[in-house]
Amino acid sequence: MSFNPLIEKIIKMKNPTVAGLDPKLDYVPQYIREKYYAQYGKTLEAAAEALYEYNTALIDALCDIVPAVKPQMAYYEMYGWQGVRTFDRTVKYAKSKGMYVITDGKRNDIGATMESYATGHLGLTDVEGEKIAAFGSDALTVNGYLGTDGIKPLLNVCAEQDKGIFVLVKTSNPSSGELQDLKLESGESIYSRMASMCDEWGKELPGKYGFTGVGAVVGATYPEQLTELRAAHPSIFFLVPGYGAQGGGAKGLVGAFNKDGLGAVVNSSRAIMCAYKKEGCDEHDFAGAARREALRMKDDINSVL
Amino acid sequence: MSFNPLIEKIIKMKNPTVAGLDPKLDYVPQYIREKYYAQYGKTLEAAAEALYEYNTALIDALCDIVPAVKPQMAYYEMYGWQGVRTFDRTVKYAKSKGMYVITDGKRNDIGATMESYATGHLGLTDVEGEKIAAFGSDALTVNGYLGTDGIKPLLNVCAEQDKGIFVLVKTSNPSSGELQDLKLESGESIYSRMASMCDEWGKELPGKYGFTGVGAVVGATYPEQLTELRAAHPSIFFLVPGYGAQGGGAKGLVGAFNKDGLGAVVNSSRAIMCAYKKEGCDEHDFAGAARREALRMKDDINSVL
Numbered sequence: 266m267s268f269n270p271l272i273e274k275i276i277k278m279k280n281p282t283v284a285g286l287d288p289k290l291d292y293v294p295q296y297i298r299e300k301y302y303a304q305y306g307k308t309l310e311a312a313a314e315a316l317y318e319y320n321t322a323l324i325d326a327l328c329d330i331v332p333a334v335k336p337q338m339a340y341y342e343m344y345g346w347q348g349v350r351t352f353d354r355t356v357k358y359a360k361s362k363g364m365y366v367i368t369d370g371k372r373n374d375i376g377a378t379m380e381s382y383a384t385g386h387l388g389l390t391d392v393e394g395e396k397i398a399a400f401g402s403d404a405l406t407v408n409g410y411l412g413t414d415g416i417k418p419l420l421n422v423c424a425e426q427d428k429g430i431f432v433l434v435k436t437s438n439p440s441s442g443e444l445q446d447l448k449l450e451s452g453e454s455i456y457s458r459m460a461s462m463c464d465e466w467g468k469e470l471p472g473k474y475g476f477t478g479v480g481a482v483v484g485a486t487y488p489e490q491l492t493e494l495r496a497a498h499p500s501i502f503f504l505v506p507g508y509g510a511q512g513g514g515a516k517g518l519v520g521a522f523n524k525d526g527l528g529a530v531v532n533s534s535r536a537i538m539c540a541y542k543k544e545g546c547d548e549h550d551f552a553g554a555a556r557r558e559a560l561r562m563k564d565d566i567n568s569v570l
Numbered sequence: 571m572s573f574n575p576l577i578e579k580i581i582k583m584k585n586p587t588v589a590g591l592d593p594k595l596d597y598v599p600q601y602i603r604e605k606y607y608a609q610y611g612k613t614l615e616a617a618a619e620a621l622y623e624y625n626t627a628l629i630d631a632l633c634d635i636v637p638a639v640k641p642q643m644a645y646y647e648m649y650g651w652q653g654v655r656t657f658d659r660t661v662k663y664a665k666s667k668g669m670y671v672i673t674d675g676k677r678n679d680i681g682a683t684m685e686s687y688a689t690g691h692l693g694l695t696d697v698e699g700e701k702i703a704a705f706g707s708d709a710l711t712v713n714g715y716l717g718t719d720g721i722k723p724l725l726n727v728c729a730e731q732d733k734g735i736f737v738l739v740k741t742s743n744p745s746s747g748e749l750q751d752l753k754l755e756s757g758e759s760i761y762s763r764m765a766s767m768c769d770e771w772g773k774e775l776p777g778k779y780g781f782t783g784v785g786a787v788v789g790a791t792y793p794e795q796l797t798e799l800r801a802a803h804p805s806i807f808f809l810v811p812g813y814g815a816q817g818g819g820a821k822g823l824v825g826a827f828n829k830d831g832l833g834a835v836v837n838s839s840r841a842i843m844c845a846y847k848k849e850g851c852d853e854h855d856f857a858g859a860a861r862r863e864a865l866r867m868k869d870d871i872n873s874v875l
Contacts, residue, residue, distance in 0.1 A: 443717035
């Protein structure tokens with residue numbers, strides 16, 4: 266009913282980071298791609314199989330040093346249902362290796378429909394009395410634009426299954442302020458209002474480290490807002506994208522954490538996945554390069570905490 | 571680069587409606603479910619196959635009288651990747667029958683990621699030079715909370731492929747007002763601000779009926795806001811959920827249309843899909859009941875235009 270399992274892994278590994286698994290095909294080393302083109306032709310099937318081999322090698326290289334992975338659904342849907350099957354196999358593989366899995370789907374809908382998303386991603390689907398984990402992730406990112414009845418079904422599933430959600434509050438992209446920074450009549454910003462709604466929703470999902478099961482997405486690219494939101498909402502756990510490739514550095518992350526060094530999990534996707542390109546090492550060593558970058562990131566973040 | 575193809579179908583069929591394909595397993599007649607349980611056991615595979623047979627029969631019964639279908643992705647994701655494969659097959663089947671397909675996914679993300687959603691749902695995925703339509707829908711619902719750079723990649727794909735998007739403006743659910751109705755310092759509401767952003771984005775996708783390729787989702791359950799938004803934003807085409815099962819009636823829809831009787835496509839999902847239950851007819855006649863309800867809805871809406 267909260268982020269307890271994630272926070273426990275973070276403490277144990279001394280590593281408040283998550284590796285994003287956002288596999289575009291051109292991130293995948295050529296020797297892997299060629300293998301599957303030879304088998305399946307230049308098809309979605311081949312792409313999906315190549316992504317799966319790439320993902321599993323990354324998970325193998327990271328699972329003892331990084332507590333969580335965050336597959337981004339867009340990069341799987343881009344390869345059709347075959348890509349979504351790879352997403353599913355990736356979630357299950359990461360879990361078999363003991364990793365916490367945050368599905369980045371930014372799902373949102375009216376209550377009856379959100380119930381289906383909640384069931385499919387975090388809960389158990391009922392097939393005539395058989396209860397089946399369709400995707401079976403540990404946490405899901407969601408968008409709160411629809412208000413409470415679009416969030417409530419998630420809270421119910423999280424309460425039953427010890428899972429959590431991250432609600433978009435202040436996103437990492439350049440134009441996030443167009444809507445999120447607008448001031449309301451009350452003087453508060455829209456993102457601040459959204460964070461207050463997270464506080465309300467979180468009351469249903471208390472956690473033992475002082476953080477509820479309703480977290481927030483707050484971009485590393487906006488360090489001032491990170492600090493402001495941390496101070497104002499001590500019980501909201503943050504998922505922080507934008508470190509590394511999007512330009513946010515470790516110094517700007519300090520404000521995301523509380524005095525115990527808890528309160529956030531920082532994501533890096535491309536910098537880890539494509540570390541072999543930046544390093545310039547042999548592409549067969551892509552997983553080794555990912556591990557080296559993940560360790561560098563861990564040290565970088567711990568150095569400012 | 572706009573909703574021209576949808577609007578042409580609406581004019582030709584004299585029917586401004588779309589049939590939602592939101593198939594929960596318990597909507598599917600028992601004889602279909604039993605057939606696939608016998609074949610695959612009580613599994614996601616069986617569920618997904620049952621949904622596909624159900625969907626195709628509905629499409630066959632509706633395709634000459636209803637211009638469009640709107641599959642809601644949540645109901646497919648609930649059945650795992652097998653469900654998403656049924657979603658894919660449903661999109662392709664509906665298109666083969668000449669229907670316009672609106673994927674209801676309410677997708678949203680930062681620019682680089684939204685490009686993948688845009689490509690997967692509306693565009694062509696590049697597999698080493700081969701261009702493949704992963705899902706190949708005609709339109710996608712999206713959430714604009716992230717601002718312009720989360721929308722821009724969609725506009726690029728829509729411009730290339732003659733497709734459109736519907737942005738959530740004022741949703742049909744009871745708590746939509748919690749955030750969307752809040753007043754900004756400027757005095758305007760958040761939903762009104764979002765509609766103005768749709769006007770801006772739509773400038774890149776002009777259409778020949780006076781509507782751009784950037785539409786808006788506005789719930790039938792809020793007739794005042796429908797009327798207000800229609801008057802203030804004459805070039806935004808509306809996707810209107812909430813007719814029927816959610817309680818919005820035909821009278822409240824008048825405000826969604828302009829003086830030419832254009833400007834909106836009204837969705838009905840459960841009332842059409844489960845018409846056989848309400849009618850109390852033999853479940854083998856479920857598709858016939860869906861057709862009768864779709865014709866009743868068409869007449870109901872035309873009677874107020």
